[in-house]
Amino acid sequence: MNLQGNSNSQLCENPRESLIDLERKIDSITKTLSRPYFNKILKDLLKSNPANAKTIVDYILTEQTEINIKDSTKESKIKTLVWLSNFHENKSFIKLTKQDILEYLNNLRKPILEDPSNKWIGTYNGRQIMLSKFFKWLYYPYEDYRKRSIPICMQGIRKLPRKEKTSYKPSDIWEAREHVVFLKYCPYKRDRCYHSLARDMSARPHEILNLKFKDIKFNILMKEFNMQK
Secondary structure, eight states: OOHHHHHHHHHHHSHHHHHHHHHHHHHHHHTTSSOTHHHHHHHHHHHHOHHHHHHHHHHHHHHHHHTOOOHHHHHHHHHHHHHHHHHTTTOOGGGOOHHHHHHHHHTTOOOTTTOTTOHHHHHHHHHHHHHHHHHHHHHOTTSOTTSOOOOGGGTTOOOOOOSOSOSOOGGGSOOHHHHHHHHHHOOOHHHHHHHHHHHHHOOOHHHHHTOOGGGEEEETTTTEEEEOO
16 A cells, blocks of 8 residues: 555646645645644645645645544644654655654653653653554545554554653642732733633633633623633
8 A cells, every 4th residue: 555655646747736736735724723833844844745745734634524623633733744754854654664653752752850740751642642543544544534443553552651640740730829819910901811711611721712702601690601602
């Protein structure tokens, strides 16, 4: 199975037209992302390895269709796959071996003195999940995404266990009085609003930052707010 070879042959039929079409697709899948960085790294990869760039674009388009991925997920997938390609000097994705992928993941390891909380394990496991899903699609693109098999290049590459249930220490968590002091002396309404939402909702930062006024229902009498579904 040489899916990357198929990408190369398509690009060779009319290189200029294919590259223009790929640039248009890159603009399309990155237009709603948080930074121009993601558009830039894809177009840089397009110059050095059009086949790998096309593979990433096709994968993101498939993910948009299959599960309607969020922009934050899209950003993570794009940078992870571009970094993987760069790490192996733009070797074709379909030619990457299990050892190649392990070298990339093991490069994320950090010594205990540099990372005493072993936060790198969370990064490692996140990348392992992304790469597993990507290579399942790369090898079995026409199968139902819920039933794709693990390709040989990812077999045996599992998430790492960690002793710590959380990377945060008790001293990292603010007490109630510290929240009160912050809200009292913070000079910016926007920051106080974000802080209050984060504490009450326990939502991810990007979920709070993406909120619009219409998403929040104020109940003045009860002095509380609720997210509208």
